[in-house]
Amino acid sequence: MSKILRDKRGYKLPEISIILTIFNGANTIRDTLNSIKSQTFKNYELIIVNDGSKDNTGELVEQFVENNKMMTIKFLNLNQNIGRSNALNLALKNASSDFIANIDGDDLWSKRHLELQVNNIKTHSEFDVICSDYYLLIGNEKTINNFIQSEIGDRMIDITKKVGRFNPINHSTVIFKKLLIEKVGGYNEDLKKLIDYDLWLRLKQQNVKIGFFPVKTCIKRIHKNQNYENKNPVDYAYKIFQMSAKSLINTRDYIGFFFAVSKFFYGLAPQHFRQSLKKVLYGK
Structure with missing residues (x-):
């Protein structure tokens, strides 16, 4: 049985903080939020940063928050766009757990994603960052349902060296220790592109070990509205x-x-x- 963590006032703390930043994501945000809501692991808080969206993303998130009052959600609805790095660091500052999971506003999790990754980061304490395998959903392809494998296992692969050679990590699959991210200064606010890969490289330079869980627990969307990778x-x-x-x-x-x-x-x-x-x- 896991130890129940409490703050100075005696309130129960979540075992993990989920950070989600979004900009002009009205077409995908509802599916992403519903995939979080459907998680089998429930002891989490969700920090959402709407980074000055010009569409109705903020309204859709507000509706979700209003309809799911039993969930612990911190919604930061910004009037101006501050950039993805700044938005991610803002989410981190508002996180109360020692462990962080990220999901981008256009991606999806399988129902057991958090359950498996929380177990992984606790069981494999030699790793400070753990990511998992994923599916790609391109364009208007139909969503893959029930996509997690039935036989999961407990295998973990050390990909620390690979990180130096290319970026093997899908940002929406990671779970990491908040303290280590803070020690390297969080996400680089001077960068507008590849901010996640920059973070993995800086962590590798600090001899942080990065593990890969070879199970598809996430769907990464590739679509025309993506600002950089697809365009x-x-x-x-x-x-x-x-x-x-x-x-x-x-x-x-x-x-x-x-x-x-x-x-x-x-x-x-x-x-x-x-x-x-x-x-x-x-x-x-």
Whole structure:
């Protein structure tokens, strides 16, 4: 039985804080919020930052909060856009748990995502950041229902070294220790792109171990409204290569550098082609 944590006033604290930042996400936010609501693990708080959306995202979130008063939700509805890094750091500052889970405002979790990841971060204490596998949902493809595998297991793979060579982490699958993120200064507010990969690289430089749970517990959406990855695939792949190359040269990982070059050219291929190639090579 897990220990019940309480604050100085004796109030029960959540075991995990979920952070969700969103900008102009009216088309996806309801599905994302419902996937959080459906979690089998219930001892959490949800911190939502609406980063100055120009559409009706704020109204949709307010409706969800009003209709789900039994959930512990902190809704920060900003009038102006402060940028994703700032919004994520604001969410972190409002989190009361030692453990943080992130979900982007256009992604989805399986019902057992939190249950499995909370168990993983507690069971595998050697890792300070844990991510999981995921499905890609491209364009108007139908949502994958009941997508978690029946046989789960307890296997964890150390991907710390891989982080220096490319970005193997889906931001919506991570669970991490809040204290370590705070020690490296949180998300870099000077960056507007690849802020999550920058954070993983800085954590790796501090010898933080990163684990990968090889079970698909999340759906990542790829759609036309995405600001950067989908609209600028060449620049996206090049920026990742730049960041990884700098880290690899500093650590003299020349084999990793060659791998990063290969990954860069692979990243230039269209998303549909890459998914087809994965199915051919790995059957998934």
